[in-house]
Amino acid sequence: MIPEDTNNSHQSNEEQEKQTRETNQVSLAGIIESSSVFSHEVYSEKFYILMLSIPRLSEQSDRIPVMYSERLLPDPGCLQPGKVISITGQFRSYNNISSIDSHKLMLTVFARDAHFLPEGEPLQGINSVFLDGYICKPPVYRMTPFGREIADILLAVNRSYNKSDYIPCIAWGRNARYCEKLKTGTNMRVWGRIQSRQYQKKTPDNETVVRTAYEVSIARLELP
Numbered sequence: 369m370i371p372e373d374t375n376n377s378h379q380s381n382e383e384q385e386k387q388t389r390e391t392n393q394v395s396l397a398g399i400i401e402s403s404s405v406f407s408h409e410v411y412s413e414k415f416y417i418l419m420l421s422i423p424r425l426s427e428q429s430d431r432i433p434v435m436y437s438e439r440l441l442p443d444p445g446c447l448q449p450g451k452v453i454s455i456t457g458q459f460r461s462y463n464n465i466s467s468i469d470s471h472k473l474m475l476t477v478f479a480r481d482a483h484f485l486p487e488g489e490p491l492q493g494i495n496s497v498f499l500d501g502y503i504c505k506p507p508v509y510r511m512t513p514f515g516r517e518i519a520d521i522l523l524a525v526n527r528s529y530n531k532s533d534y535i536p537c538i539a540w541g542r543n544a545r546y547c548e549k550l551k552t553g554t555n556m557r558v559w560g561r562i563q564s565r566q567y568q569k570k571t572p573d574n575e576t577v578v579r580t581a582y583e584v585s586i587a588r589l590e591l592p
Contacts, residue, residue: 391501392458392525392533394477394562396432397485397494398422400451404444407435414438417476418447420455423493430495430564432582435460436479452485459497459525459562459584461533473534475582477562495561497584499535500592501525502555507539509548519544523556523584536583543589559588 404416415437421429434455441447457480464474485491501523508520519539524532537558539547550556563585568576 391499392460392527393456393498394459395454395456395494395496396420396422396434396477396562397452397454397491398429398432399491400447400449400453401431402449404436404447416444420453420477422495423491424495429493430562431580432495432562432564433476434479435476436482440479441482446484452487452491454483454485454494455479456481458527459499459533459535460527461535475535496559497562498557498559499523499525499537499584500555500557501533501535503550503552504534506552507547507550509544517541517544519547521547521556521586523558536581537586538583539586539589543586547589555592557590557592558584558586560584560586 398420399422400418401421402419404418407415407417409415415435417433417435420432420434422432423429434457447453455477457478459475460478461473461475464472502525503521504524505522510518510520512518517540521537521539523535523537525535526532537560561584563583565581565583566578567581569579571577
């Protein structure tokens with residue numbers, strides 16, 4: 369991940385962070401599925417990624433990558449698989465230039481706050497996201513093999529230090545038909561959940577590999 373810039377701005381760091389929180393808000397609660405893996409280091413601050421399993425109303429679960437700072441959760445021993453944790457933060461994107469796919473878009477939840485839930489308490493999976501951003505590619509309307517209407521939307525959400533996060537979103541049904549007609553640059557607010565899904569992809573060596581995509585499934589949207 370590219371370190372955030374530290375140059376001067378017309379806005380204070382606090383003001384920029386407040387705007388980021390207001391345009392990109394995520395709340396998750398789920399089961400830690402994997403041990404933490406080192407991601408990167410910025411100015412002697414280390415960042416790690418763990419996988420969080422969040423049950424849906426159906427029997428399926430979404431597996432969401434969560435990035436956190438060692439300063440937020442300094443004791444790695446407390447992050448054991450099977451523990452239940454609540455996270456608040458933002459849904460962020462970055463280009464993974466080490467990927468075999470050039471500049472592959474990577475998506476994670478960046479944790480700003482976290483706390484453990486009592487052991488033995490029934491888990492009610494929490495998965496909610498709010499984004500206030502701008503359509504940066506023409507929406508793509510399509511039908512699934514089961515006849516459901518879908519519109520694929522790429523939303524650019526402004527972040528501090530003149531950065532943006534590019535978040536894939538999916539609208540369904542009448543919302544999909546509505547989004548099909550929207551233009552690039554349209555300001556849109558969406559509420560929904562982060563979902564994970566697996567798909568197959570051909571590699572340059574003509575091998576088929578299974579990948580995981582992350583996107584926002586839109587439950588509600590509005591144009592400011």
